Amino acid sequence: MPNPTAAMLVIGDEILSGRTRDANMHYLAGELTKAGIDLKEVRVVSDDRQAIIDAAKALSAAYDTVFTSGGIGPTHDDITADCIAAAFNDPIDVREDARALLQAHYDKSGQDLNAARLRMARIPNSATLIDNPVSTAPGFTLCNVHVMAGVPSIFQAMVASVLPKLTGGAPLLSETLRVDRGEGDIAGPLGAFAETYPDLSVGCYPFQKDGRFGANVVVRGTDPARLELAMKDLRGIFAA
């Protein structure tokens, strides 16, 4: 059975303007690979209502699971929750369970649960909450979309809350062979090698170091025995 598929939707003008370098994509990609879920596509869109709605609908329809990152804080530009509700025609308002979480949190710290902070309790009617052990304001899951914060520490905590509930496939294993020859020299034999192992994925990632060309050949698959056999073959092919 093929692994379940996933997509990610990153929401944020700050990434598209180059102000911030996204860190969540790389993190999620690694976690999903370990869990045996294939990340198939990532989209980054701006803080634009229609863009978020369209992307959420397209990715939700095309993949088993979607993760979003960003736009669920208390400020005027945090519109993700309302957009996801609109994408799935689910009513949204301040929800009592989320409000109670925030009230307890701000009571403890002696801060005011003002109107802005209360925005973070806006949760679609049919959603289930995602635990936020870092700063309390919850994420949520609606249909197959997990809506999470953009701040990396909170994003990572929410991924940890969500992942154990998902059914993964076999974890994708990978082995790397570094070849100190130009990619153009190894491409021919490497293509033949890849054809011999159609059940494995073979990638070639060139690098340049100290003025010399080399490449990391990465072989990925779910069967450890096949992977071992392939790597033995590969070392034979590229033995100096």
Add this chain to the structure above:
Amino acid sequence: MPNPTAAMLVIGDEILSGRTRDANMHYLAGELTKAGIDLKEVRVVSDDRQAIIDAAKALSAAYDTVFTSGGIGPTHDDITADCIAAAFNDPIDVREDARALLQAHYDKSGQDLNAARLRMARIPNSATLIDNPVSTAPGFTLCNVHVMAGVPSIFQAMVASVLPKLTGGAPLLSETLRVDRGEGDIAGPLGAFAETYPDLSVGCYPFQKDGRFGANVVVRGTDPARLELAMKDLRGIFAA
């Protein structure tokens, strides 16, 4: 007149598997902002023919300019050039101008222009070449799509070749005010401030440092005088 719009298409299993952290998106975002071109969307797709074709067509239709990154080397998994040709129904084969560039390059270094390396001379019929001062193998422009290498040093060199030929708008300027208060405290007045300056974009990016919460308020716009006025206002609003 609004600024021209752009999208980016990143091609690569190595990014979706978490093996490599993409660096080109952040670089391109910064360069486009400086040039007055609005990066509106980024998609990352795997080394899958139909996924690349579909994304290229969708982005090309929706935005003024598209930049792709990755998948134009000599190995079997480098399929971007053929996919872009297919997306625009343009014939593709080894092209004499590209072959001549590669031949001269490999003659000089005493290397063989073998079948694998010759793949890098596969260029769509109607495309114009993009100069690659780093390793010679050219990128190309077909319709409004600029096809570039994924290796960051080459990607950056190709961006430098392409950008001066594009017509940008007014560069987007930005100013940042750091406020040492939680985002929930400043969200109310910040929302009102944003409404006062509908011609500027106002973002709020929370951080946590040494156990205390703060936020960077970023104001963006193309008119320096308006930006200066807004920042003066903003400093007044959040003066301790």
